Amino acid sequence: MRIQCPHCGERGSEEFLFRGAADPQRPAADASAEAWSDYVHLRDNPVGPYNELWQHQHGCRRWLVVNRDTTTHEIFSVIDAANRERVA
Protein backbone atom coordinates (compact mmCIF):
# COMPACT_ATOMS: atom_id res chain seq x y z
CA MET A 1 0.00 0.00 0.00
CA ARG A 2 1.41 3.41 -1.03
CA ILE A 3 0.23 6.70 0.44
CA GLN A 4 0.58 10.01 -1.40
CA CYS A 5 1.78 12.38 1.32
CA PRO A 6 0.88 15.95 0.36
CA HIS A 7 4.26 17.12 1.64
CA CYS A 8 6.67 14.26 0.82
CA GLY A 9 5.16 12.54 -2.20
CA GLU A 10 4.25 8.87 -2.57
CA ARG A 11 5.68 6.65 0.17
CA GLY A 12 5.22 3.08 1.40
CA SER A 13 2.59 2.64 4.16
CA GLU A 14 5.29 1.34 6.51
CA GLU A 15 6.50 4.93 6.92
CA PHE A 16 3.13 5.86 8.40
CA LEU A 17 1.44 5.27 11.75
CA PHE A 18 -2.23 4.32 11.62
CA ARG A 19 -4.39 6.04 14.20
CA GLY A 20 -7.95 5.07 13.26
CA ALA A 21 -11.25 6.70 12.38
CA ALA A 22 -10.96 10.38 11.49
CA ASP A 23 -14.63 11.27 11.71
CA PRO A 24 -15.57 10.87 15.41
CA GLN A 25 -15.87 14.32 16.97
CA ARG A 26 -14.35 14.80 20.39
CA PRO A 27 -17.12 15.67 22.87
CA ALA A 28 -16.97 18.74 25.06
CA ALA A 29 -15.07 18.23 28.31
CA ASP A 30 -18.28 18.35 30.33
CA ALA A 31 -20.21 16.00 28.02
CA SER A 32 -21.89 12.95 29.55
CA ALA A 33 -19.96 9.75 30.28
CA GLU A 34 -22.12 8.07 27.65
CA ALA A 35 -21.06 10.56 24.97
CA TRP A 36 -17.42 10.03 25.90
CA SER A 37 -17.80 6.26 25.90
CA ASP A 38 -19.36 6.39 22.44
CA TYR A 39 -16.55 8.59 21.17
CA VAL A 40 -13.85 6.32 22.58
CA HIS A 41 -15.36 2.96 21.65
CA LEU A 42 -17.98 3.00 18.91
CA ARG A 43 -16.98 2.94 15.24
CA ASP A 44 -18.85 2.85 11.95
CA ASN A 45 -16.33 0.29 10.64
CA PRO A 46 -17.68 0.47 7.08
CA VAL A 47 -16.97 -1.74 4.09
CA GLY A 48 -15.68 0.67 1.43
CA PRO A 49 -14.43 4.26 1.67
CA TYR A 50 -13.33 5.32 5.15
CA ASN A 51 -11.77 8.50 6.52
CA GLU A 52 -8.85 7.65 8.75
CA LEU A 53 -5.93 9.35 10.44
CA TRP A 54 -2.38 8.41 9.50
CA GLN A 55 0.77 10.15 10.71
CA HIS A 56 3.77 10.32 8.38
CA GLN A 57 5.95 9.18 11.25
CA HIS A 58 9.14 8.59 9.26
CA GLY A 59 8.67 11.63 7.02
CA CYS A 60 7.22 15.05 7.69
CA ARG A 61 5.47 13.82 10.87
CA ARG A 62 2.25 15.55 9.81
CA TRP A 63 -1.14 14.03 10.60
CA LEU A 64 -3.07 13.21 7.45
CA VAL A 65 -6.69 12.35 6.71
CA VAL A 66 -6.67 9.46 4.25
CA ASN A 67 -9.84 8.37 2.46
CA ARG A 68 -9.23 4.70 1.72
CA ASP A 69 -11.33 1.74 0.62
CA THR A 70 -11.25 -0.91 3.37
CA THR A 71 -11.83 -3.70 0.86
CA THR A 72 -9.56 -2.82 -2.08
CA HIS A 73 -7.07 -0.64 -0.12
CA GLU A 74 -7.42 1.95 -2.89
CA ILE A 75 -6.69 5.49 -1.66
CA PHE A 76 -8.97 8.24 -2.96
CA SER A 77 -7.62 11.32 -1.23
CA VAL A 78 -4.97 12.41 1.26
CA ILE A 79 -5.01 15.81 2.92
CA ASP A 80 -3.16 17.35 5.80
CA ALA A 81 -5.41 17.10 8.86
CA ALA A 82 -4.90 20.83 9.49
CA ASN A 83 -6.49 21.62 6.13
CA ARG A 84 -9.41 19.35 6.66
CA GLU A 85 -12.04 21.86 7.63
CA ARG A 86 -11.08 24.25 4.86
CA VAL A 87 -11.47 21.42 2.33
CA ALA A 88 -14.67 20.06 3.85
Place this chain on the structure above:
Amino acid sequence: MSYSFLRIAREALRGGTGWSRAWRDPAPKPQYDAIVVGGGGHGLATGYYLAKEHGLTNVAVLERGWIGSGNAGRNTTIIRSNYLLPGNEPFYEHSMKLWEGLEQDLNFNTMVSQRGVLNLFHSDAARDAAARRGNAMRLNGVDAELLDAAQVRAMVPQLEFASTRFPIKGGLLQKRGGTARHDAVVWGYARAADRRGVDIIQNCEVTGIRVEGGRVLGVETTRGFIGSAKVGLACAGHSSVVAAMAGLRLPIESHVLQAFVSEAIKPMIDTVVTFGAGHFYISQSDKGSLVFGGDIDGYNSYAQRGNMPLVEDVAEACVALLPQSSRLRMLRSWGGVMDMSMDGSPIIDRTPIDGLYLNAGWCYGGFWLVFRPHHRPQRGARAECGDAAGPVRQRCRHR
Protein backbone atom coordinates in the same frame (compact mmCIF):
# COMPACT_ATOMS: atom_id res chain seq x y z
CA MET B 1 -24.24 -42.77 9.72
CA SER B 2 -21.82 -43.24 12.59
CA TYR B 3 -18.11 -43.24 11.78
CA SER B 4 -16.05 -46.10 13.21
CA PHE B 5 -13.22 -48.44 12.37
CA LEU B 6 -15.72 -51.12 11.38
CA ARG B 7 -17.44 -48.70 9.04
CA ILE B 8 -14.13 -47.79 7.39
CA ALA B 9 -13.25 -51.46 6.99
CA ARG B 10 -16.64 -52.25 5.51
CA GLU B 11 -16.46 -49.35 3.08
CA ALA B 12 -12.92 -50.32 2.10
CA LEU B 13 -14.25 -53.72 1.07
CA ARG B 14 -17.21 -52.17 -0.77
CA GLY B 15 -15.07 -49.65 -2.65
CA GLY B 16 -16.40 -46.72 -0.61
CA THR B 17 -19.83 -46.95 -2.27
CA GLY B 18 -21.73 -46.84 1.01
CA TRP B 19 -20.67 -43.39 2.20
CA SER B 20 -23.45 -40.81 2.34
CA ARG B 21 -23.07 -37.03 2.56
CA ALA B 22 -22.03 -35.78 5.98
CA TRP B 23 -24.84 -33.25 6.30
CA ARG B 24 -28.02 -32.44 4.37
CA ASP B 25 -28.44 -29.52 2.00
CA PRO B 26 -31.91 -28.34 3.06
CA ALA B 27 -33.88 -25.47 1.56
CA PRO B 28 -34.65 -22.82 4.18
CA LYS B 29 -37.96 -23.24 5.97
CA PRO B 30 -40.14 -20.12 6.32
CA GLN B 31 -39.87 -20.13 10.12
CA TYR B 32 -37.43 -21.40 12.73
CA ASP B 33 -37.30 -21.32 16.52
CA ALA B 34 -33.79 -19.88 16.25
CA ILE B 35 -31.49 -18.69 13.49
CA VAL B 36 -27.73 -18.44 13.77
CA VAL B 37 -26.09 -16.11 11.26
CA GLY B 38 -22.62 -17.32 10.31
CA GLY B 39 -21.46 -20.86 9.55
CA GLY B 40 -18.01 -20.73 11.11
CA GLY B 41 -16.79 -22.48 14.23
CA HIS B 42 -18.81 -20.33 16.59
CA GLY B 43 -22.04 -20.39 14.56
CA LEU B 44 -21.99 -24.14 14.00
CA ALA B 45 -21.06 -24.82 17.62
CA THR B 46 -23.97 -22.61 18.67
CA GLY B 47 -26.33 -24.57 16.43
CA TYR B 48 -25.00 -27.86 17.75
CA TYR B 49 -25.19 -26.99 21.45
CA LEU B 50 -28.61 -25.42 21.06
CA ALA B 51 -29.79 -28.81 19.87
CA LYS B 52 -27.73 -30.93 22.24
CA GLU B 53 -27.91 -28.96 25.48
CA HIS B 54 -31.15 -27.07 25.06
CA GLY B 55 -33.27 -29.42 22.94
CA LEU B 56 -33.87 -26.70 20.37
CA THR B 57 -33.73 -28.52 17.04
CA ASN B 58 -35.83 -26.27 14.79
CA VAL B 59 -32.72 -24.21 14.17
CA ALA B 60 -31.00 -22.91 11.04
CA VAL B 61 -27.35 -21.91 10.64
CA LEU B 62 -27.04 -19.51 7.70
CA GLU B 63 -23.76 -19.08 5.84
CA ARG B 64 -23.04 -16.59 3.06
CA GLY B 65 -20.51 -18.84 1.28
CA TRP B 66 -19.67 -22.38 2.28
CA ILE B 67 -19.23 -23.30 5.91
CA GLY B 68 -15.75 -22.62 7.21
CA SER B 69 -14.91 -20.31 4.31
CA GLY B 70 -14.23 -17.36 6.59
CA ASN B 71 -11.98 -17.20 9.60
CA ALA B 72 -12.62 -20.82 10.59
CA GLY B 73 -10.63 -21.80 7.52
CA ARG B 74 -8.03 -19.05 7.90
CA ASN B 75 -6.61 -19.43 11.39
CA THR B 76 -3.49 -21.24 12.55
CA THR B 77 -5.33 -23.99 14.45
CA ILE B 78 -3.97 -23.35 17.93
CA ILE B 79 -5.96 -24.29 21.03
CA ARG B 80 -4.99 -23.20 24.54
CA SER B 81 -6.32 -21.86 27.83
CA ASN B 82 -3.30 -19.98 29.21
CA TYR B 83 -5.07 -16.85 30.41
CA LEU B 84 -4.37 -14.66 33.39
CA LEU B 85 -7.54 -12.90 34.48
CA PRO B 86 -10.13 -14.61 36.68
CA GLY B 87 -12.86 -13.67 34.22
CA ASN B 88 -11.06 -15.25 31.30
CA GLU B 89 -9.38 -18.35 32.57
CA PRO B 90 -12.37 -20.51 33.63
CA PHE B 91 -14.13 -19.61 30.41
CA TYR B 92 -11.25 -20.63 28.15
CA GLU B 93 -10.58 -23.70 30.27
CA HIS B 94 -14.18 -24.76 29.77
CA SER B 95 -13.51 -24.54 26.05
CA MET B 96 -10.26 -26.49 26.44
CA LYS B 97 -12.18 -29.27 28.16
CA LEU B 98 -14.67 -29.30 25.30
CA TRP B 99 -11.76 -29.76 22.91
CA GLU B 100 -10.55 -32.72 24.96
CA GLY B 101 -13.84 -34.57 24.52
CA LEU B 102 -14.83 -33.13 21.17
CA GLU B 103 -13.97 -36.04 18.90
CA GLN B 104 -15.99 -38.52 20.94
CA ASP B 105 -18.84 -36.04 21.29
CA LEU B 106 -19.01 -35.25 17.58
CA ASN B 107 -18.01 -38.72 16.33
CA PHE B 108 -15.54 -36.93 14.07
CA ASN B 109 -11.76 -36.82 13.99
CA THR B 110 -10.93 -33.17 14.63
CA MET B 111 -7.25 -34.12 15.04
CA VAL B 112 -6.89 -32.47 18.43
CA SER B 113 -3.20 -32.69 19.25
CA GLN B 114 -2.15 -31.66 22.75
CA ARG B 115 1.43 -30.99 21.74
CA GLY B 116 1.84 -28.10 24.17
CA VAL B 117 1.96 -24.33 23.84
CA LEU B 118 5.24 -22.73 24.94
CA ASN B 119 5.38 -18.96 25.52
CA LEU B 120 9.00 -17.81 25.56
CA PHE B 121 10.31 -15.00 27.75
CA HIS B 122 13.49 -12.98 27.40
CA SER B 123 13.93 -10.87 30.53
CA ASP B 124 13.56 -11.11 34.29
CA ALA B 125 10.46 -8.94 34.17
CA ALA B 126 8.88 -11.18 31.55
CA ARG B 127 9.75 -14.23 33.67
CA ASP B 128 7.91 -12.66 36.61
CA ALA B 129 4.90 -12.00 34.37
CA ALA B 130 4.98 -15.58 33.07
CA ALA B 131 5.23 -16.95 36.62
CA ARG B 132 2.27 -14.83 37.67
CA ARG B 133 0.26 -16.04 34.70
CA GLY B 134 1.19 -19.66 35.37
CA ASN B 135 0.22 -19.32 39.03
CA ALA B 136 -3.11 -17.75 38.06
CA MET B 137 -3.74 -20.67 35.72
CA ARG B 138 -2.90 -23.21 38.42
CA LEU B 139 -5.17 -21.46 40.90
CA ASN B 140 -7.91 -22.14 38.36
CA GLY B 141 -6.93 -25.80 38.17
CA VAL B 142 -5.22 -25.47 34.80
CA ASP B 143 -1.84 -26.99 34.03
CA ALA B 144 1.11 -24.63 33.67
CA GLU B 145 4.85 -25.15 33.99
CA LEU B 146 7.57 -22.54 34.20
CA LEU B 147 10.64 -23.73 32.28
CA ASP B 148 14.14 -22.32 32.60
CA ALA B 149 16.42 -21.87 29.59
CA ALA B 150 17.93 -25.35 29.93
CA GLN B 151 14.49 -26.95 29.97
CA VAL B 152 13.42 -24.97 26.91
CA ARG B 153 16.65 -26.02 25.18
CA ALA B 154 15.95 -29.67 25.92
CA MET B 155 12.46 -29.32 24.48
CA VAL B 156 13.13 -27.14 21.41
CA PRO B 157 16.92 -27.17 20.84
CA GLN B 158 16.76 -25.55 17.42
CA LEU B 159 15.76 -22.11 18.70
CA GLU B 160 18.21 -19.20 18.68
CA PHE B 161 19.31 -19.08 22.35
CA ALA B 162 22.30 -16.78 21.84
CA SER B 163 20.35 -13.78 20.55
CA THR B 164 21.77 -10.69 22.22
CA ARG B 165 18.57 -8.68 21.76
CA PHE B 166 16.13 -11.37 22.98
CA PRO B 167 18.07 -14.14 24.76
CA ILE B 168 15.73 -16.98 25.71
CA LYS B 169 15.52 -17.09 29.50
CA GLY B 170 12.77 -19.70 29.68
CA GLY B 171 9.14 -20.25 28.86
CA LEU B 172 5.68 -20.87 30.23
CA LEU B 173 4.38 -24.20 29.02
CA GLN B 174 0.80 -25.40 28.88
CA LYS B 175 1.12 -29.05 27.95
CA ARG B 176 -2.60 -29.51 27.33
CA GLY B 177 -2.59 -26.79 24.68
CA GLY B 178 -1.82 -27.63 21.09
CA THR B 179 -3.53 -27.69 17.74
CA ALA B 180 -6.70 -29.01 16.09
CA ARG B 181 -7.64 -29.46 12.46
CA HIS B 182 -9.66 -26.31 11.78
CA ASP B 183 -11.66 -27.62 8.79
CA ALA B 184 -12.50 -30.83 10.61
CA VAL B 185 -13.87 -28.79 13.51
CA VAL B 186 -16.24 -27.06 11.12
CA TRP B 187 -17.24 -30.27 9.37
CA GLY B 188 -17.59 -32.15 12.65
CA TYR B 189 -19.88 -29.55 14.19
CA ALA B 190 -21.92 -29.26 10.98
CA ARG B 191 -22.42 -32.99 10.75
CA ALA B 192 -23.24 -33.40 14.43
CA ALA B 193 -25.67 -30.45 14.39
CA ASP B 194 -27.30 -31.76 11.23
CA ARG B 195 -27.78 -35.17 12.81
CA ARG B 196 -29.74 -33.48 15.59
CA GLY B 197 -32.00 -31.78 13.07
CA VAL B 198 -30.30 -28.40 12.66
CA ASP B 199 -30.49 -27.05 9.08
CA ILE B 200 -27.10 -25.97 7.73
CA ILE B 201 -27.94 -23.58 4.90
CA GLN B 202 -25.01 -22.52 2.73
CA ASN B 203 -24.87 -19.87 0.00
CA CYS B 204 -27.48 -17.92 1.92
CA GLU B 205 -26.33 -14.38 2.64
CA VAL B 206 -28.18 -12.33 5.22
CA THR B 207 -28.98 -8.95 3.65
CA GLY B 208 -31.22 -7.50 6.34
CA ILE B 209 -32.60 -8.05 9.82
CA ARG B 210 -36.32 -7.43 10.21
CA VAL B 211 -37.13 -5.66 13.46
CA GLU B 212 -40.55 -4.40 14.53
CA GLY B 213 -41.41 -2.71 17.79
CA GLY B 214 -37.99 -3.51 19.22
CA ARG B 215 -38.35 -7.23 18.52
CA VAL B 216 -36.57 -9.28 15.89
CA LEU B 217 -38.86 -11.06 13.42
CA GLY B 218 -36.32 -12.77 11.18
CA VAL B 219 -33.75 -12.14 8.49
CA GLU B 220 -33.85 -11.13 4.84
CA THR B 221 -31.54 -13.34 2.81
CA THR B 222 -30.52 -13.96 -0.77
CA ARG B 223 -32.86 -16.96 -0.53
CA GLY B 224 -35.81 -14.97 0.76
CA PHE B 225 -37.15 -13.96 4.16
CA ILE B 226 -36.66 -16.46 6.98
CA GLY B 227 -38.63 -15.86 10.14
CA SER B 228 -37.51 -16.44 13.71
CA ALA B 229 -38.13 -14.75 17.04
CA LYS B 230 -34.53 -15.48 18.01
CA VAL B 231 -31.55 -14.56 15.87
CA GLY B 232 -27.93 -14.96 16.93
CA LEU B 233 -25.09 -13.24 15.11
CA ALA B 234 -21.77 -15.11 14.90
CA CYS B 235 -20.06 -13.47 11.93
CA ALA B 236 -16.74 -12.31 13.30
CA GLY B 237 -14.87 -10.06 10.92
CA HIS B 238 -18.12 -8.67 9.58
CA SER B 239 -19.97 -8.23 12.89
CA SER B 240 -20.24 -4.45 12.42
CA VAL B 241 -21.75 -4.88 8.96
CA VAL B 242 -24.38 -7.40 10.04
CA ALA B 243 -25.19 -5.61 13.31
CA ALA B 244 -25.68 -2.39 11.33
CA MET B 245 -28.57 -4.14 9.54
CA ALA B 246 -30.37 -3.99 12.88
CA GLY B 247 -29.24 -0.41 13.53
CA LEU B 248 -26.52 -1.34 16.01
CA ARG B 249 -23.15 0.35 16.20
CA LEU B 250 -20.44 -1.78 17.80
CA PRO B 251 -17.16 -1.07 19.61
CA ILE B 252 -15.32 -2.99 16.91
CA GLU B 253 -12.89 -2.32 14.08
CA SER B 254 -12.20 -4.96 11.42
CA HIS B 255 -8.51 -5.64 10.86
CA VAL B 256 -6.62 -8.11 8.70
CA LEU B 257 -4.34 -10.70 10.31
CA GLN B 258 -1.99 -12.65 8.06
CA ALA B 259 -0.80 -16.23 8.40
CA PHE B 260 1.86 -18.17 6.54
CA VAL B 261 3.03 -21.67 5.69
CA SER B 262 6.44 -22.74 4.48
CA GLU B 263 7.21 -25.56 2.12
CA ALA B 264 6.92 -28.98 3.78
CA ILE B 265 9.98 -30.21 5.63
CA LYS B 266 10.80 -33.11 7.94
CA PRO B 267 9.56 -32.88 11.54
CA MET B 268 11.27 -29.94 13.19
CA ILE B 269 8.96 -28.48 15.85
CA ASP B 270 6.69 -30.79 17.82
CA THR B 271 5.01 -28.08 19.88
CA VAL B 272 3.66 -24.55 19.48
CA VAL B 273 6.23 -21.83 20.25
CA THR B 274 5.28 -18.21 20.75
CA PHE B 275 7.85 -15.42 20.62
CA GLY B 276 5.83 -12.57 22.07
CA ALA B 277 8.69 -10.09 22.01
CA GLY B 278 8.82 -10.49 18.23
CA HIS B 279 5.05 -10.77 17.73
CA PHE B 280 5.54 -14.25 16.31
CA TYR B 281 4.37 -17.84 16.83
CA ILE B 282 5.05 -21.09 15.00
CA SER B 283 4.06 -24.74 14.83
CA GLN B 284 4.36 -27.48 12.24
CA SER B 285 1.47 -29.12 10.43
CA ASP B 286 1.11 -32.85 9.86
CA LYS B 287 1.99 -32.25 6.22
CA GLY B 288 5.35 -30.80 7.32
CA SER B 289 4.74 -27.12 6.62
CA LEU B 290 5.78 -24.65 9.25
CA VAL B 291 2.65 -22.68 10.15
CA PHE B 292 3.33 -19.23 11.56
CA GLY B 293 2.04 -15.73 11.97
CA GLY B 294 2.56 -12.41 13.65
CA ASP B 295 0.81 -9.15 14.30
CA ILE B 296 -2.19 -7.62 12.57
CA ASP B 297 -1.40 -5.30 9.65
CA GLY B 298 -2.70 -2.47 11.79
CA TYR B 299 -5.29 -0.64 9.69
CA ASN B 300 -8.98 -1.27 9.05
CA SER B 301 -9.48 -3.87 6.35
CA TYR B 302 -12.16 -6.20 5.04
CA ALA B 303 -9.76 -7.62 2.43
CA GLN B 304 -8.77 -11.20 3.17
CA ARG B 305 -5.19 -10.34 2.25
CA GLY B 306 -2.52 -8.19 3.83
CA ASN B 307 0.39 -6.06 2.74
CA MET B 308 4.10 -6.68 2.25
CA PRO B 309 5.63 -4.76 5.20
CA LEU B 310 3.98 -7.19 7.61
CA VAL B 311 5.19 -10.18 5.58
CA GLU B 312 8.73 -8.88 5.93
CA ASP B 313 8.23 -8.22 9.64
CA VAL B 314 7.00 -11.77 10.30
CA ALA B 315 9.78 -13.29 8.19
CA GLU B 316 12.35 -11.33 10.20
CA ALA B 317 10.92 -12.60 13.48
CA CYS B 318 10.91 -16.15 12.10
CA VAL B 319 14.59 -15.98 11.18
CA ALA B 320 15.45 -14.31 14.48
CA LEU B 321 13.89 -17.19 16.41
CA LEU B 322 14.82 -20.01 14.01
CA PRO B 323 17.90 -18.98 12.00
CA GLN B 324 17.81 -22.15 9.92
CA SER B 325 14.42 -21.09 8.53
CA SER B 326 16.17 -18.42 6.44
CA ARG B 327 16.69 -21.00 3.71
CA LEU B 328 13.07 -22.13 3.66
CA ARG B 329 10.68 -20.90 1.03
CA MET B 330 7.35 -19.45 2.04
CA LEU B 331 4.65 -21.41 0.31
CA ARG B 332 1.53 -19.39 0.97
CA SER B 333 0.25 -16.45 2.94
CA TRP B 334 -3.29 -15.34 3.50
CA GLY B 335 -5.32 -12.97 5.63
CA GLY B 336 -8.37 -13.25 7.83
CA VAL B 337 -10.59 -10.39 8.94
CA MET B 338 -10.71 -9.93 12.72
CA ASP B 339 -13.27 -8.24 14.93
CA MET B 340 -10.91 -6.11 17.00
CA SER B 341 -12.87 -4.94 20.03
CA MET B 342 -11.81 -1.74 21.72
CA ASP B 343 -10.96 -3.37 25.06
CA GLY B 344 -9.73 -6.69 23.69
CA SER B 345 -12.67 -8.54 25.23
CA PRO B 346 -15.31 -10.47 23.31
CA ILE B 347 -19.03 -9.83 23.48
CA ILE B 348 -21.50 -12.68 23.98
CA ASP B 349 -24.78 -11.19 24.96
CA ARG B 350 -28.26 -9.95 24.28
CA THR B 351 -28.61 -6.69 22.40
CA PRO B 352 -31.01 -3.79 22.90
CA ILE B 353 -33.30 -5.56 20.40
CA ASP B 354 -35.40 -8.35 21.90
CA GLY B 355 -34.52 -11.74 20.47
CA LEU B 356 -31.28 -10.57 18.85
CA TYR B 357 -28.09 -12.02 20.31
CA LEU B 358 -24.53 -11.10 19.54
CA ASN B 359 -21.32 -13.11 19.56
CA ALA B 360 -18.51 -10.84 18.39
CA GLY B 361 -15.24 -9.10 19.14
CA TRP B 362 -12.98 -12.12 19.50
CA CYS B 363 -9.99 -10.21 18.18
CA TYR B 364 -7.48 -12.80 16.95
CA GLY B 365 -8.48 -15.39 19.55
CA GLY B 366 -11.69 -16.94 18.29
CA PHE B 367 -10.60 -20.36 17.17
CA TRP B 368 -9.83 -21.87 20.52
CA LEU B 369 -13.19 -20.96 21.89
CA VAL B 370 -15.93 -22.89 20.22
CA PHE B 371 -18.30 -22.39 23.04
CA ARG B 372 -21.52 -23.57 24.47
CA PRO B 373 -24.28 -20.97 24.28
CA HIS B 374 -25.90 -19.90 27.53
CA HIS B 375 -23.00 -21.43 29.37
CA ARG B 376 -22.71 -19.32 32.48
CA PRO B 377 -19.11 -18.38 32.99
CA GLN B 378 -18.14 -18.54 36.63
CA ARG B 379 -18.55 -15.55 38.83
CA GLY B 380 -16.11 -12.84 37.87
CA ALA B 381 -16.33 -13.69 34.20
CA ARG B 382 -19.09 -11.23 33.64
CA ALA B 383 -16.96 -8.21 33.03
CA GLU B 384 -15.41 -10.03 30.11
CA CYS B 385 -18.15 -12.15 28.73
CA GLY B 386 -21.43 -10.49 29.37
CA ASP B 387 -23.60 -9.58 32.26
CA ALA B 388 -27.19 -10.64 32.59
CA ALA B 389 -28.12 -6.98 32.93
CA GLY B 390 -26.95 -6.45 29.38
CA PRO B 391 -23.56 -4.82 29.07
CA VAL B 392 -24.00 -4.75 25.30
CA ARG B 393 -26.38 -1.97 26.10
CA GLN B 394 -23.35 -0.23 27.47
CA ARG B 395 -20.96 -1.40 24.80
CA CYS B 396 -23.00 -0.85 21.66
CA ARG B 397 -25.61 1.70 20.74
CA HIS B 398 -28.84 1.50 18.91
CA ARG B 399 -29.02 4.48 16.58
